[in-house]
Amino acid sequence: MAGPMIIAGGRFIAAAALTALIAAITIALLNLIGPDWARFAPASCTGTRCFCEMPRTGAALLQPANSISSFGYVFAGLLMIMLAWSRDWISGFPPLAASILGAAAIIVGIGSVLLHATLTLWGQFFDVLGMYLISGFFLVSALAKWQRIPDRRAMIYYVLLCAGLVTILYALPEVRRWLFSVVLVAAIILELVFARPLRPQIRTGYYVAGLIANIVALMIWNLDQNGQFCAPGSLLQGHAIWHSLGAVALWFAFLYYRSERPIT
Numbered sequence: 001m002a003g004p005m006i007i008a009g010g011r012f013i014a015a016a017a018l019t020a021l022i023a024a025i026t027i028a029l030l031n032l033i034g035p036d037w038a039r040f041a042p043a044s045c046t047g048t049r050c051f052c053e054m055p056r057t058g059a060a061l062l063q064p065a066n067s068i069s070s071f072g073y074v075f076a077g078l079l080m081i082m083l084a085w086s087r088d089w090i091s092g093f094p095p096l097a098a099s100i101l102g103a104a105a106i107i108v109g110i111g112s113v114l115l116h117a118t119l120t121l122w123g124q125f126f127d128v129l130g131m132y133l134i135s136g137f138f139l140v141s142a143l144a145k146w147q148r149i150p151d152r153r154a155m156i157y158y159v160l161l162c163a164g165l166v167t168i169l170y171a172l173p174e175v176r177r178w179l180f181s182v183v184l185v186a187a188i189i190l191e192l193v194f195a196r197p198l199r200p201q202i203r204t205g206y207y208v209a210g211l212i213a214n215i216v217a218l219m220i221w222n223l224d225q226n227g228q229f230c231a232p233g234s235l236l237q238g239h240a241i242w243h244s245l246g247a248v249a250l251w252f253a254f255l256y257y258r259s260e261r262p263i264t
Contacts, residue, residue, distance in 0.1 A: 012079065023071050027060065030060045035058055035059055050119055051066060053066050053232060053240075069237075069240035078106065083258075098258065107133055110130070111128070111129055139186055141195070141257070220241050220245070221238070
């Protein structure tokens, strides 16, 4: 019993160390590019409200709490990839698919850092890109299971879907949030109604836990966005909590997919 626990702890420490390294590199690069973010086109949210946290003018990270909390996604994604390629991986969820989900989580985290650190339009682009990669993965995963689409063809569908979403994001950035919501809701419906019954011995409780975490996160997001849970100069930010709960929700999604048993 001690052996597996030591191995799991080692992966946890390795993922944490890699996350710290990626954070250090990202912040170093931002220091090289910035901190004069005003020379870039501003994010579209600056016309209304870019969340509660007060931007630190002249800093490499305009919103430090919202930026640093985003690395929770990176940690979760790295741990997913490490587990997917471990020797003790026994799941109907292919290691390649698990790695794609992990990579998408990493991109979500780094994209979120780029938005909150710079409040620029290009930072916003990378932030939403990660969200589309995640929602697209959920949608194609459910569709592939339901329609028994082979992995290679599902990969093509995933690339095409993400390319279409990114094209819309580039051409019409103002529709980014509702488009993400449409894809995500469609993915949830397809998964729970059509795909889940076809996944052997799947643990639906993980999926429900992820949905609950996301619902709570969304409530906090709204309170932060509307200024109801807001202390602009504090390092305790509602949006940072949203990031943390979002990473937890992604981890529960990973546990859900991993719990599927191989067909024997």
